[in-house]
Amino acid sequence: MTTNLQTVLRIGWHKFIAPIDVPLLIICGLILLLAAVVMGSAAPERMGAHLRSLAIALMAMRVMAGIPPHRLMRLAIPLYCFGIVLLVAVALFGDVSKGARRWLDLGFMRGQPSEIMKIAMPLLLAWFFHQREAHRRGRDFVVATLLLLVPVALIMRQPDLGTSLLVLAAGFYVIFFAGLPWKVLVGLLVSAVATAPVAWSFLHDYQRNRILTLLDPEKDPLGKGFHIIQSTIAIGSGGFLGKGWREGTQSQLEFIPEHHTDFILAVFAEEFGLLGNMLLLTLYGFLIGRGLMIAAQATSLFGRLMAGAITMIFFTYAFVNIGMVSGMLPVVGVPLPFVSYGGTALITLCTGVGILMSIHKNRMLVQK
């Protein structure tokens, strides 16, 4: 009797953990552990909420890991269209919060539809190139670019520069891995640099201010420059070993704005020093390395593109956020991946990890 029950449980357990990639899980687990530690210092009152969204995010990870890539591909078009419809709806009826139209109240839920695009965009493009694999033409890149620019333009109009850049990057990585000719890539880089002054004139005032503030934060010590000044002070004063958990004066005296969301790295860096930062960067390095390995070993074009893009998205999150908090990049709303408080981002990221796992576990099944 007991043996029977044990067998059932064991089989169930095996089924449950089967799609999970252990190295990825360990790396993510360590980052999430660090996140919980720093959350305990930055915003202990939000610990409960943080753990709740973490639980949901981990479930999302497990669910995605269990969906084989060929089934996932079927979601590409509906998810993309759904995302576009929601973005248009936001533009028309969205709630204005802090001067930007980003939220949509659907009655039963309130969410930021732009978040969906972070997954839907690479998914659609990876599916698209997968379909065109046998008879690839140069024109495909043009079509892919157009498919990418529609949501990016919609999100940029909200205006939400951070998210639109992330979606743009997500789509771009797919196009890059799909084999965008080097000549075009170099041409794009050159023209991007050349058109920067034109782009400047299209930015919103607040976006320009953020860039100007980056160059000279002391100019606006009570306003925008305050974020950068305070976060660099926090990081710098952390030194090599840091001031110790909950000992950061910058963090605890509330000099750091948004210290549990986008600027959480400043709290971490102040309390755990360069040593902590190196640990965090190493963990991100492992995560990205594992992701690129999964991409390299993937057998279908879809798997390769999707895995490559998702991994590079993790990198982009981390680079942009750390760069911004340490005063290297302008302030855009990009969270520190797996660490910042905020359920939506956490779920998106864990969904990405789940997809990586699924691609890896199913690599044998789709082999020709």
Place this chain on the structure above:
Amino acid sequence: MRHIKDDAVLDKFRLRLVVAAGLVLLCFVLLLARLVWLQVVQYAYYQTRAEDNRISLVPITPSRGLIVDRNNRVLANNYPAYTLEIIPAQTENIGHTIDQLAELIDIQPGDRKRFKKLLAEGKRIESIPIRTQLNDEEVARFIAQRYRFPGVDVKARLFRHYPGGAFASAALGYIGRVTDRDLDRIEDADQEANYRGTHYIGKMGLEERYEFALHGITGFEQLEVDSAGRAVRTLSRTAPVPGNNLTLTLDAELQRIAEQAFGARRGALVAIEPATGGILALVSMPNYDPNLFVDGIDSASWKDLNESADRPMLNRAINGVYPPGSTFKPFMALAALAYGKRTPEQAIYDPGVYQFGGHTFRDDKKGGHGSVDMYRSIVESCDTYYYMLANDLGIDRIARFMGQFGLGSRTGIDLSNESVGVLPSPAWKESRFKQAEQKKWYAGETISIGIGQGYNAYTPIQLAQAVATLANDGVMFRPHLVKFITDTRTGKRELIEPKPIKTIALNPEHIKIIKAAMVGVNIEGTGARAFAGAGYTSAGKTGTAQVFSLKGAEYKKHSIHEILHDHALFIAFAPAENPKIALAVIVENGGFGAQAAAPIARQMFDYYLLGKKPSAPAPVVLVEGGVD
């Protein structure tokens, strides 16, 4: 089995992965270099800065700019009052402290709510009010017990005050506590830093429109704080810069006379200086006391204001839309001349009714006016003349001509949320209605447009602008309330330049004819009684706007409930030969324009041109029925 081609593709892909990995590595090295720079190389510097960060910046709210009339009479200022404030960082148990304070001083649940909200938003080192506007006795009671409450103190703060009470509320508006929507506005204007420490913001009227000019620049105090965040001493202080002062085109005395003239009646009045577009008086009655809003209005007063049938919160001057009634006629006559549809001498015969498409349009005068030329049509306000004229002009010409005078479009007055009104046209009807049957314009609808009824609906500010433009021979100005803004620091004045928006192409001869007829109105016509013995020449036109149409029935005033009485209107300017003031006045449910509205205009002109002050609300002049 794999093809060689597949391998080549895979190799290409892997090359790209290597490139991506290289990029990652490069970027991470950059980040690491930056972190090493901050945390190792510059460590000592940032260590000191963090120590210095024991210095906290606390905002000092600037005093809000004053609002004065054209003769420097103060309409909005600030007065000091005591507030009880708590610095959270210096208070052990805030909830307990407030409970103890409540034993000394009356603290309402609303006060606690606001405090909680401000506490969540602000920094723990900033002083947060728990009670505002303490009276002397309360201050004394607290001071005696102050030793018991570390971190709690009485501070003198400036509060907005409107010395005239409800006076000119439609123009001034009011300020109130900052809400989430205001925060969005502040963020959109990129003013977050400047609004740190500001708890009040303009909500309506000039206070809202000129918020960022009135606010001033927030100063700050550098405080040294200990490791627990307690202020140890003040290191330096950057004084706030008071907000800019607004000097209005408004004449407070004229405004007062206008408001008194209404007495207890509802309505609106806008008086404009035709040569500049400067608004001399802007009245919406009943008015309300903006002082009620300054520190958050109590729910009972709010309910009173909002649920009153008289709707005091409605700014009738810019948001009330009324049919212009017969005040439309001078403009119709001008259109007739402009399009060559009538000559001044051409007379029609008015039998008292006008038949069109099987429908009978009645003239107000029983039996009709007989033979009527253009002059008499305005002086006596003959409806039949305009029924016919409307039919001859057609709706398209009427809409085009009236549109030039700004009717049916926002005037651009410096107050927010101005209403558009309705300039009827087939295109408007097409977009306004849903069903195909309703979308169609019927020729019969044009007829009543001719006497200012039908779909016609304009705001008093539009009517005032139109009559001012007529008085000004077609040169149109944007109506505005602010004459100049004074920078309190430099004393420099930013003048609101009275630039003409446009000049309507009109034949000066035609204007002369219309003006002469409007002068006739006040000498021998419907306005004669109100303007008897005025001592100056004025031009006017009475109007009566139907609130609802009485099909076939005789209009008997006393038999209908008061709110169904017609609206009384009057447009006028004076002196006729060199207009210094033009106005439009509407008395809701006042009956005939000649009775209720024209006497208000008389009081205005008497004061503005002759300096005569009336002693009582404008009288209702009795005229024989059926003049308008």
